[in-house]
Amino acid sequence: MKAITLISTIIFIAVTIAAIGVIYYAGMPVINKLQAAATIENMRGTMSELDEIIQKVASEGKGSKRTLNLKMDRGTIFVNGSEDVIYWYYETDAEVISPRTYQKYGNVLIGANMETNATEGTIYARPAYILSNEHLRVYFKKFGGSDNWTSTNSSQFLMAVYNKDLNTWMPLDRLTIWVDNQSTSETGTGYTTIETTGKYLPYGTVTAYMQSGYINYTVNFTLESGADFIEIEIGQGV
Incomplete structure (x- = not known):
């Protein structure tokens, strides 16, 4: 009985691991989409906070300044001083935002393929x-x-x-x-x-x-x- 139990346990464990593997691979697109969505939402909050600080400093006049700790897990930030634009670029395979569409939150614009x-x-x-x-x-x-x-x-x-x-x-x-x-x-x-x-x-x-x-x-x-x-x-x- 112990041998049978052992064999049964091994088979059960193997099947369980295989099932987890199937679920994991099948769920990867969903996981990637959730992760990408979370990254974008976090960055939207960061950019909105940055915009508020910029507006406040601008209203205070010459010489006013602030220090901001910017946490960014993914993506790259570019600053275009001539156009007064801060651009965050994030590349992902997950279709979080439909191609060539955008959403606007105040001065913050989030979109895909915006070139x-x-x-x-x-x-x-x-x-x-x-x-x-x-x-x-x-x-x-x-x-x-x-x-x-x-x-x-x-x-x-x-x-x-x-x-x-x-x-x-x-x-x-x-x-x-x-x-x-x-x-x-x-x-x-x-x-x-x-x-x-x-x-x-x-x-x-x-x-x-x-x-x-x-x-x-x-x-x-x-x-x-x-x-x-x-x-x-x-x-x-x-």
């Missing part, structure tokens, strides 16, 4: 909307307005594309947009707008509104963080 900038500027001495990320810097013609429909051609929407990876301007002859293969949809009146301007965005979108001789339509040009291409979407006009 897109959307600004206004010029190129070739002409007004432009500019979308840029890690790979591309794309220029779109800025013209007209909702109360100022201007004569235009769809080939004028996209002005230039600079590839940061290749360190060169891309050879761009022209981008012409036709609807239903109708050439009359290329020309008309319209204007362009930018959805949101700012830095550290999940994506940027420039929209062209067009009233052509064939049909009214919109064109959305979107550059997402991490992408080395532009998404072009044709929609219903106004």
